[in-house]
Amino acid sequence: MEKIRCGVLGATGMVGQNYIRLLENHPWFEVTYVAASPNSAGKKYSDAVKGRWQMNTKIPAKVANIVVEDANLVSKAIGKCDFVFSAVELDKTATAALEESYAKNDIPVVSNCSAHRMTADVPMLIPEINESHLKMIDAQRKNRGWKKGFIVVKSNCTTQTYIAPIYALEKAGHKIKTMFLTTMQASSGAGYPGVASLDLIDNIVPFIGGEEEKCETEPAKILGKVADGKLTQDSSIKISAHCNRVPVVDGHTVCVSLEFENKNKKPSKEEIIKIWREFSAVPQELNLPMAPKHPIYYTEEDNRPQPRKDRDTDKGMAITVGRLRECKVFDYRFVSLSHNTVRGAAGGGILNAELLKAKGYL
Numbered sequence: 001m002e003k004i005r006c007g008v009l010g011a012t013g014m015v016g017q018n019y020i021r022l023l024e025n026h027p028w029f030e031v032t033y034v035a036a037s038p039n040s041a042g043k044k045y046s047d048a049v050k051g052r053w054q055m056n057t058k059i060p061a062k063v064a065n066i067v068v069e070d071a072n073l074v075s076k077a078i079g080k081c082d083f084v085f086s087a088v089e090l091d092k093t094a095t096a097a098l099e100e101s102y103a104k105n106d107i108p109v110v111s112n113c114s115a116h117r118m119t120a121d122v123p124m125l126i127p128e129i130n131e132s133h134l135k136m137i138d139a140q141r142k143n144r145g146w147k148k149g150f151i152v153v154k155s156n157c158t159t160q161t162y163i164a165p166i167y168a169l170e171k172a173g174h175k176i177k178t179m180f181l182t183t184m185q186a187s188s189g190a191g192y193p194g195v196a197s198l199d200l201i202d203n204i205v206p207f208i209g210g211e212e213e214k215c216e217t218e219p220a221k222i223l224g225k226v227a228d229g230k231l232t233q234d235s236s237i238k239i240s241a242h243c244n245r246v247p248v249v250d251g252h253t254v255c256v257s258l259e260f261e262n263k264n265k266k267p268s269k270e271e272i273i274k275i276w277r278e279f280s281a282v283p284q285e286l287n288l289p290m291a292p293k294h295p296i297y298y299t300e301e302d303n304r305p306q307p308r309k310d311r312d313t314d315k316g317m318a319i320t321v322g323r324l325r326e327c328k329v330f331d332y333r334f335v336s337l338s339h340n341t342v343r344g345a346a347g348g349g350i351l352n353a354e355l356l357k358a359k360g361y362l
């Protein structure tokens with residue numbers, strides 16, 4: 001099978017490097033185009049990331065010699081790739097404009113950036129949860145007069161950490177009313193070089209700009225319904241989030257307390273664990289290359305999940321959940337963990353692209 005040519009915008013950054021690593025030997029996609037800021041433009045990829053390659057594997061030989069282009073110049077990408085992954089670090093307006101310029105020029109954009117997450121006609125895709133939102137692509141093209149191009153985004157990496165266990169419970173008929181979250185987020189979530197080591201070693205930073213709002217608002221869009229080319233958000237879960245940066249390299253941990261709408265019919269602990277363990281969805285049915293075998297792993301050990309030990313579960317694509325117990329204030333409490341730069345970023349983006357290909361959009 002001839003591979004689909006893809007580009008990576010922001011290829012030199014923390015998420016971009018993970019794309020380059022994870023796409024090496026991908027059965028469907030081949031990296032043929034890399035772009036970053038004007039500072040990196042004109043350099044060979046291996047020179048552009050010299051001294052800041054953060055991966056534990058070598059730079060793939062096929063990408064090392066590709067000359068990095070300026071991501072702001074869409075003209076450079078035309079003819080060199082069939083779609084792009086977007087992982088640039090720019091302000092919201094500039095990111096939105098950059099991504100639109102690609103879509104307008106017939107280059108679909110699979111984005112990790114937050115700029116278009118809340119744009120009404122842009123689906124925020126988590127293939128295990130809302131494959132039906134792909135229908136928004138047709139509405140988006142119609143609204144904007146785009147023929148081949150479109151923009152699809154993925155959620156924030158922290159939202160990604162707790163939304164699948166929540167969705168699995170709701171899908172099984174256990175509607176959730178209130179959630180309280182405390183996050184412990186890895187330093188790689190801030191990109192490279194990210195938070196200065198002297199600010200983070202031996203420390204916790206109890207503020208991550210915009211993160212609490214994202215954790216509280218993104219679920220409504222992810223869990224929303226699409227009908228007649230419109231996405232209606234489901235804001236029925238009231239969420240309160242505390243977000244903290246902790247001295248962990250990779251892996252976001254979230255402590256969740258939740259209350260069910262119908263307290264008299266709340267599931268037992270055993271039922272909840274069964275729901276999580278048996279949860280399976282479209283990526284598993286389609287056997288997508290990046291899909292985890294099981295989206296949610298429940299661990300019985302009292303002192304798990306832990307970032308160092310659990311973040312790589314199932315290629316770093318699974319969510320690991322543990323410590324489910326009753327709560328004296330809400331109904332239950334548990335701890336959820338995912339790999340922020342894999343499932344929460346590049347791996348999640350690749351899974352989105354695989355679903356798009358499987359459904360004929362790429």
Ligand code: NAP
Pocket residue numbers: 009010011012013014015016035036037038039040041070071072086087088089090112113114156157188189190191192193340341344345
């Ligand atoms: P990063 O390590 O700071 O990398 C930023 C990338 O953007 C680099 O490739 C950089 O190129 C490029 N860039 C910077 N200024 C630019 C400009 N003016 N024009 C074009 N490109 C420019 O950040 P990151 O952590 O990879 O995050 C990238 C995006 O993914 C962000 O939008 C972030 O919110 C999102 N995200 C990150 C994570 C995570 O866990 N890190 C998770 C989910 C989503 P140079 O190297 O040339 O400067």
